[in-house]
Amino acid sequence: MKPKNLVRKGKKLILWLLLLLVVTWSFFPILYIAVTSLKPETEMFSYPPFMPSYVSLENYTRLLGKYPRFWDSLKNSMIITLLATTITVALSIPAAYAVSRYKNRKIAIFTMFIIIIRMLPPIVISIPLFPLLNTLGLMDTHIVIILLYSAFMVSLITLVTRSFIDGIPEEIEEAARIDGCSQAQVLIKIVFPLIGPSIAATTVITAGFTWNEYLFAFLFTATKTRTTPIIISEMLQPVMAVDWGVLFAATFIQLIPILVFTLVVQKYFVEGLTLGAVKG
Amino acid sequence: MNPRLNRLFPYVLILGVLILLVGIIAIPTGLGVMISFFNYTLRPERFFTGITNYMKVFRDVLFWNALKNNFIYVFSAVSLELVTGFWIAVLLSQRFLGQKLWVSLILAPYTISSVVSVVVWKYMFNTSYGIINYFLSFFGMHSINWLSDPVFAFISAVIINVWKESPFITIILYAAITIIPRELYESAHIDGASFWDCLWNITLPTIRPAIFVALIFRTIFVFRTFDIPWILTRGGPANSTELLAILTYKYGFVYWDFGRAAAIGVIMLVITLLFSSVYIKGVQKGGSF
Numbered sequence: 001m002k003p004k005n006l007v008r009k010g011k012k013l014i015l016w017l018l019l020l021l022v023v024t025w026s027f028f029p030i031l032y033i034a035v036t037s038l039k040p041e042t043e044m045f046s047y048p049p050f051m052p053s054y055v056s057l058e059n060y061t062r063l064l065g066k067y068p069r070f071w072d073s074l075k076n077s078m079i080i081t082l083l084a085t086t087i088t089v090a091l092s093i094p095a096a097y098a099v100s101r102y103k104n105r106k107i108a109i110f111t112m113f114i115i116i117i118r119m120l121p122p123i124v125i126s127i128p129l130f131p132l133l134n135t136l137g138l139m140d141t142h143i144v145i146i147l148l149y150s151a152f153m154v155s156l157i158t159l160v161t162r163s164f165i166d167g168i169p170e171e172i173e174e175a176a177r178i179d180g181c182s183q184a185q186v187l188i189k190i191v192f193p194l195i196g197p198s199i200a201a202t203t204v205i206t207a208g209f210t211w212n213e214y215l216f217a218f219l220f221t222a223t224k225t226r227t228t229p230i231i232i233s234e235m236l237q238p239v240m241a242v243d244w245g246v247l248f249a250a251t252f253i254q255l256i257p258i259l260v261f262t263l264v265v266q267k268y269f270v271e272g273l274t275l276g277a278v279k280g
Numbered sequence: 281m282n283p284r285l286n287r288l289f290p291y292v293l294i295l296g297v298l299i300l301l302v303g304i305i306a307i308p309t310g311l312g313v314m315i316s317f318f319n320y321t322l323r324p325e326r327f328f329t330g331i332t333n334y335m336k337v338f339r340d341v342l343f344w345n346a347l348k349n350n351f352i353y354v355f356s357a358v359s360l361e362l363v364t365g366f367w368i369a370v371l372l373s374q375r376f377l378g379q380k381l382w383v384s385l386i387l388a389p390y391t392i393s394s395v396v397s398v399v400v401w402k403y404m405f406n407t408s409y410g411i412i413n414y415f416l417s418f419f420g421m422h423s424i425n426w427l428s429d430p431v432f433a434f435i436s437a438v439i440i441n442v443w444k445e446s447p448f449i450t451i452i453l454y455a456a457i458t459i460i461p462r463e464l465y466e467s468a469h470i471d472g473a474s475f476w477d478c479l480w481n482i483t484l485p486t487i488r489p490a491i492f493v494a495l496i497f498r499t500i501f502v503f504r505t506f507d508i509p510w511i512l513t514r515g516g517p518a519n520s521t522e523l524l525a526i527l528t529y530k531y532g533f534v535y536w537d538f539g540r541a542a543a544i545g546v547i548m549l550v551i552t553l554l555f556s557s558v559y560i561k562g563v564q565k566g567g568s569f
Contacts, residue, residue: 124548
């Protein structure tokens with residue numbers, strides 16, 4: 001073999017080794033959750049801490065039998081994610097359209113307002129909200145947590161959607177307007193069908209945030225509305241020893257829907273994140 | 281359509297978002313600023329106390345500890361995220377067979393919750409049966425008390441943070457690298473430029489705005505960190521992982537002193553707005569990112 005070829009082969013090999021290293025760093029812990037959740041209970045602390053000697057579903061059956069609060073929390077998380085995502089995406093589209101197409105002072109101020117709002121740390125609003133919600137008797141209700149999530153996501157989602165709409169040539173709308181469409185009709189009939197990718201991107205970003213959120217759920221939910229991340233963190237800090245097997249089963253069930261959803265619409269997810277950061 | 285309604289149309293469109301943001305975020309933030317000047321505890325009598333809460337905060341060693349921890353945490357997490365994210369983006373831009381799969385696997389930690397991340401890392405960090413100490417033993421290293429030693433607990437939280445969040449930087453920078461025209465690299469290669477020449481003279485200057493945005497964003501978002509150190513060690517051991525958000529929480533929801541909690545909240549707010557103004561200035565000046 002020519003030396004030049006050899007050098008190229010060597011480079012290729014090094015690149016693949018580096019990729020292997022990076023993928024291991026990123027994905028091994030997630031794979032490890034799946035593998036550990038299938039370990040029989042007796043092998044939880046076996047050493048070396050690798051593969052189970054046989055695949056066992058006992059962690060899942062114990063989770064099913066002994067932890068009804070986990071399944072309740074899963075239901076809560078689904079309701080909250082579904083509604084918060086719907087509200088966020090539905091409110092963001094018209095706002096994004098206004099920000100993209102109507103360029104005047106008031107709209108510019110509004111845009112600056114959402115950019116700044118997005119930066120505020122959530123703990124800051126939690127302090128005044130807590131006594132307020134307590135007084136209003138709204139603690140531990142779905143509606144409060146849904147509105148909090150929507151409010152915290154709506155600014156990012158508006159900015160992302162705005163970037164998508166910016167990419168649609170305005171001439172199409174002009175043509176429709178000349179044909180006699182009203183402004184509202186232009187939005188519903190022309191723009192709406194064109195922003196499918198934007199809806200996919202914003203839905204997955206919002207759903208991921210709400211499904212995984214911890215702080216607000218920790219502060220504002222109690223017995224009735226606890227979400228899955230809260231139950232999992234409680235299982236991690238028990239009075240007695242941690243039941244790792246069941247915990248890993250619960251963890252795997254929590255992570256799999258959002259992981260799969262994100263990977264399915266990965267292209268849009270990446271596009272949305274990039275637009276949100278770069279143009280936000 | 282009647283012309284008046286026509287003129288109002290854009291404002292109707294933004295109404296939903298505006299009500300939500302004002303009602304749920306802007307007004308409570310304003311209330312928070314107000315509470316920080318009041319004696320506001322669980323007792324019914326509430327009175328204006330001026331800057332007393334702030335004085336109490338500034339005299340509290342726990343505040344200075346949390347502030348120091350917070351800055352070290354932000355600095356170490358963001359710089360490690362940037363280094364990791366940047367090199368992974370550069371590696372991915374070399375294009376591999378099965379590229380989409382590799383991108384997915386590298387992206388995965390970013391999609392899962394911080395609670396889940398802490399669960400698996402806490403298990404792996406375990407002193408006696410964790411996989412990390414098991415690997416370290418191959419290199420002749422003693423078992424590390426990852427979570428019970430104050431310094432290592434802090435390092436552990438940073439590691440989890442970097443693991444979970446650096447894909448964000450990878451995505452942003454990878455997107456910025458892929459839109460660089462390939463001809464630039466090809467002609468540089470013909471001129472005899474090495475990989476490092478290209479990286480230094482083509483890639484880095486082109487993606488500098490993206491690096492800037494990623495840095496600012498991550499700084500703002502890491503600054504408010506609560507989840508990972510809280511779920512991992514509850515801010516301990518010996519307050520070594522106590523960050524500002526955790527201290528705010530403790531003042532408010534453990535000691536029920538909302539006035540003092542709000543004062544720290546306002547301090548966090550001011551620091552965050554300083555970071556944000558850098559970003560907003562950049563947006564207004566360049567407009568290119």
